[in-house]
Amino acid sequence: EKIHTPFDAIGEETLNRLVDAFYRRVGNDPLLAPIFPDDLTETARKQKQFLTQYLGGPALYTSEHGHPMLRARHIPFEITETRAKAWLACMNDAMDEVGLEGPLRKDFFSRLVLTAQHMINTPENQS
Template identity: 60%
Template sequence: MQEIRHRSIYDAIGGVETIKKIVDSFYSRVAKHPLLIPIFPEDLTETARRQTLFLTQFFGGPRAYEAERGHPMMRRRHLPFPITPSRRDAWLDCMEEALNEVGIEEPYRTVMFEKLTLTANHMMNTPE
């Protein structure tokens, strides 16, 4: 039987410092992506801060997002933005590159990407 060393993915990957590195890497890509730039604000500072709060909670860390903003309701919060299958794929590509750049190790990288993929699929709200 394998020993469980961490209570959550958040703990296993190094907590908020690692989440911040992922978010920084991710948004450096989003800021240059032609499909994503139109649906993000010019200044990504607040968006990145909220993403850090969300991913912290999403991967088992403190529930800071919920404490500040209430229930995530991600689909509802994203309805104003046309999220097409191509934009979903672009978002996932940026996130996958960020996970790789930060060096998230297996099995956590795969589990994180699978959870993010499910969420990204749920966010789509506009056909091509």
């Protein structure tokens, strides 16, 4: 009996297109671009690995990079509530672009909202 995960439902191809659409927006976002590398190729590759496992697919991120420890890995960057909102807006627009819809999108996005909130590490007036 096959166990269906959100990863199975979205599919690798759509997930890859989503991540590419997302980082295209991040690279053009005036609040986000300054804290990201100019070349987002490697960032996108890691994010594809991470989101694959986040959605119940194979643990690609962990097998290459170890435990995600996402909050710790974000400490070097000043993440304000405004930046978290900008990150989520880029993701929302990327989901529109790739045509991700319905409960799958809603559940995925809700989890990202919680994870993004958890990454906030800097008060608004410090960035």
